[in-house]
Amino acid sequence: MKHRALDEVYCSVARTWSVLGDRWTMLVLREAFAGTSRFDSFQSKLEIGRTLLSERLNRLVEEGIFDRVRYSEKPERFEYKLTRKGLDLYPVLLALMEWGDRYKVEDPPVRLFHKACGEEADPHLVCSHCAEPVAYGDLRAEYAPGAW
Template identity: 55%
Template sequence: MKRTSLAHWPCSIARTMDLLGDWWTPLVLREAFYGVRRFDDFQHSLGLARNTLTVRLQRLVEEGLLERVPYQQRPERFEYVLTDKGRDFYPVLMALTAWGDRWLSGPQGPPVTLRHEECGHTTSAVVVCEHCGEPLKAGAVRGEMGPGFPERLAQRPDVRERFGARPDSA
């Protein structure tokens, strides 16, 4: 069954989920952040079928999160290196980790803890306002139509009720 593309939806969450596509892709990225770079190492650490891993790595390369870099000539072999775009995905994985640690860990605690190299303390992700530094919490933040919001949707009453009028049309 072919899935519906969310790539052109006016929603960054939908577009991101379209790119991720499934549960394996974030796990491939997790392994890349843990330092895994070679196909066989990804396969070994994830226990993933070669064809599935090939498709996930190709997609991440096509989307610019990983770069395929040769490391051997004969036979030709490649490793997968995080790009700037890929490294920018790190806070997303950390937010997922923090949520999973809080709500899905067993009584013995989280399976992996994170230590901040600069200060030496264990830590977890906290999403904060980039201006005041306060944590962002549900109910304390509201969505507004941004410059990329489609005009055809901005005119719908249900959308205007949810997001208000565009700031430039008030």
């Protein structure tokens, strides 16, 4: 199956991966969550080619993850602002970061602190009803007709 064809599969993971599943997209999102919004800033922080970055940003705009907002008319310049859909990817980024901290680096490069209490935070997935932590084996899946 071609990578781009994943958006045709009746599977939430496959369709999400068709948008996020290349090596630069999550890094662009990481920078956006860190406050980067302008093309030149993305390019310098990521050390990515202009064409590749332009393709990734355009795809994220097409998907409704970023809004492209003009901030200068002469010369014409744009910022990329996370939409609600984009902000909803924050837990995905946190999960990837947590996994990377556990398995890919000895000393995590970033520590997170909860603004409300000031303490170091270890975000995790919880049940929306009882607030208990959720891990593999704690959930039961019921498949819709036609899924997989």
